[in-house]
Amino acid sequence: MGERALCVIGTGLIGGSLIRAADKAGRTVWGTSASEGTAEQARADGYDVTTDLDAALRRAAEADALVVLATPLPALPDVLRRVGEVAPTVRLTDAVSVKVAVADEVARYAPRARYVGGHPMAGTAESGWAAGTAGLFTGAPWVVVSDDGADLDVWADVAELAWACGSHVVPAAADEHDLAVARISHLPHLLAAVLAAVGAGEPDDDLPLALSASSFADGTRVAGTRPELVLAMCEGNRDALLAAVDEALGRLGAMRGALASTGGLAATVQAGYLARQRWSATREPLTEHVTLRPGILPELRELGRRGDVIVGWA
């Protein structure tokens, strides 16, 4: 399994880094880009990248390779239609930042593919082939979807790819992953945007920004992320994000009520303080070794909920 060949669809920051990391780890790896310019650039850098999606998928089916979807979410239907046509039962994973939506698309367009979702949680502010590096995934968590019914053989392929790239595996249910990233990544971006807008105040009054200090600077840092990146990330995770936003609205509304009636903010501030203390106290994850066997998936999900990671086979 350690020698499984790899076919990467999409050569942006994530796909491009994946091609470099897999190549460095000694894997046979080829990729496809929708852009001839990018494909040429990647070939000039010494990698096997084409614009011929069908040919790349056919080759994957013949080699029993693992196909990795590394395109933005909106591009998936077109790609998956080709998978369903050309390589219908291929081993398939992805590197998209939401998991339920991708599983739905796969079920719709390539229902026979042996799909196990993945999410390498690495990134930079940059994008595109040129921004990619072989070391992007080193030390990062790589979520591998562990819903009941997952194909353990492909699960193992994805885990070994993560390890080959220097990541550690975090097993999780697709919906639990989506809610977790809504809580700790998407909601922070939206609250930062709201805080930035309220904080800046009126266009003709620079007093608030002139008085602002580190609490405002830190609280709004990610509001400086390029809007299209934030939208791509958040809009694909609508259901989970709605749940997180509603929880935030509920807490803010309760606080508003307490402030207006008794003037007391203790409940809000105390809950936030305890949550931040919990974050500060987060221990280093235990690094586990596992053996795949029927019935193990609930145990794997429990391991992820404990905050632990899998680093190899037992």
Added chain:
Amino acid sequence: MGERALCVIGTGLIGGSLIRAADKAGRTVWGTSASEGTAEQARADGYDVTTDLDAALRRAAEADALVVLATPLPALPDVLRRVGEVAPTVRLTDAVSVKVAVADEVARYAPRARYVGGHPMAGTAESGWAAGTAGLFTGAPWVVVSDDGADLDVWADVAELAWACGSHVVPAAADEHDLAVARISHLPHLLAAVLAAVGAGEPDDDLPLALSASSFADGTRVAGTRPELVLAMCEGNRDALLAAVDEALGRLGAMRGALASTGGLAATVQAGYLARQRWSATREPLTEHVTLRPGILPELRELGRRGDVIVGWA
């Protein structure tokens, strides 16, 4: 005026730093503490600090000194009753972080005091006499309240104290100050608390925190501030904070509606991005010199709204 003596009520982080900074600048300065232990500590450090509030105020009236209120907001009524009794027409300012509430207390308990509010915007995570330093105010904005009717003579005293401490003067109306700090300091603490609580999720599930990265870490940093400090700061600014919270709730609610209906977050994300860009583009303040004369207060407030500062007399 440069030699005006100073009487500082309260010897915590701010009052204690003020005593040290004024002493270092060559001023005659004495202070009072409610705690005999703190007064002894300050005397051991070579400063003129007593627990006898009445004596300190009497001395201020005799010397035509500037009295600075540097106690927490809840302690003000007791102090101001003594001012009204012992030194009713004294020159008076304060270093409390809200301005409308202090002005109300002064009007109630010491209505004849020549009061001009102030807010040196400096601080650390520490508190108490031992945490104070002469350099605490260096380079910091020091808001001097410039509402119509302010006593220009005392305004000048406060400005010169700010400069002597290394600060630059930001003139502002009391209510505009309170709304500004609600926007850029108090709201960031409350949103950080909400984000921390929502982000951490359920007590028996460490998956969200295990997957959290810098967006969560930065967005929740100030939720780690000691709760009593946050409460003291926010609860004294209730009216302005309610306005800022309502604006945040309105923006979050509109976003929630858009996410649930069209799924679109562009308006929220774009507004946040532009506001953060505006913050990034904040220029260095122009350093102005002014001459006090009747009718100048609206001009001073306008200068503050432009984000500029006053560093000396023209």
